[in-house]
Amino acid sequence: MIIFDCDGVLVDTETISNRVFAEMLTESGYPITPQQAHDRFKGGRFKTIVPALSEEHGLNLADDWLDRFFERQFAALERETQPIPDINRVLDGLEGAGIGFCVASQASVAKMRVTLGVADLWHRFDGRIFSADMVPKPKPFPDLFLHAAETMGWQPEAVIVVEDSSTGVKAARAAGMRVIGYARDGEGADGLQDAGATHVVTGMDAVARYIGVGWV
The missing domain is CATH 1.10.150.240 (Putative phosphatase; domain 2)
Structure with missing residues (x-):
């Protein structure tokens, strides 16, 4: 998950x-x-x-x-707005492997409707979109990730979070989840590591490999 x-x-x-x-x-x-x-x-x-x-x-x-x-x-x-390179290949891999996924963001649902919509990703997450507006405390508190997991019916220890900020990494770790720190092109890798990321990668191909889905 x-x-x-x-x-x-x-x-x-x-x-x-x-x-x-x-x-x-x-x-x-x-x-x-x-x-x-x-x-x-x-x-x-x-x-x-x-x-x-x-x-x-x-x-x-x-x-x-x-x-x-x-x-x-x-x-x-x-x-x-453009999609992150190769994100669709990761999502295809997850769907092919039957692994559930969702999005949990500091952003409002209204903003995600714009960005995910323009990037042609909204339909891939529709009904599985969680905003910090839905919980009492945003990241770095664990509330949002715990809310998303509970709503999806997932146990926190079974969840892997993909995050690009130290704030998000801290929130995921506080929720008892493993975290892939996504440091695109290496930017901010040390900060993600210091925040507690379980694993730090620089490309979506490495995200897919860590999750174990490969490319489709």
Whole structure:
């Protein structure tokens, strides 16, 4: 049984979202590059990051700033989202082997409907989509992964999570699950290892091999 994170694991969205976020923060008087935003906020939730940043740095953000960010972010995601290379081959392998899978993300269901829809992956997860909005505490707390596993009828110790952030790795480990740390092209591998990833890989072919499904 496999639980996938969404952004950066199923869909290639991190660069898009962090670009928009950095642009809007810079326009609002907090200069930051997309790479800095990625490094600092990866695995977090924008709805909690923005208020914390505003309070910490005294930013005078309009009441509708977050709404405008999401509007701009969604527009960019609708134009640019692509599936992570070879993710469909992994999903084909899981289906062929009769191994269940779902997605559990910090993102809202509305956002996943956009990103997974544009990437032509929504139909593969429809009915098995879990958001941090569904539980009291988001990652790095274990609530989301435990909720997903319970809903799917899986025991935590039987689940493997595929995550690309240290926040998600910590949540999965706290839930008593094994974790594949997905460090695409090697980026962030040490952080995933330090967070407790059971195994760290740099490509989806290695994810498939670790799970034991190979390519179809």
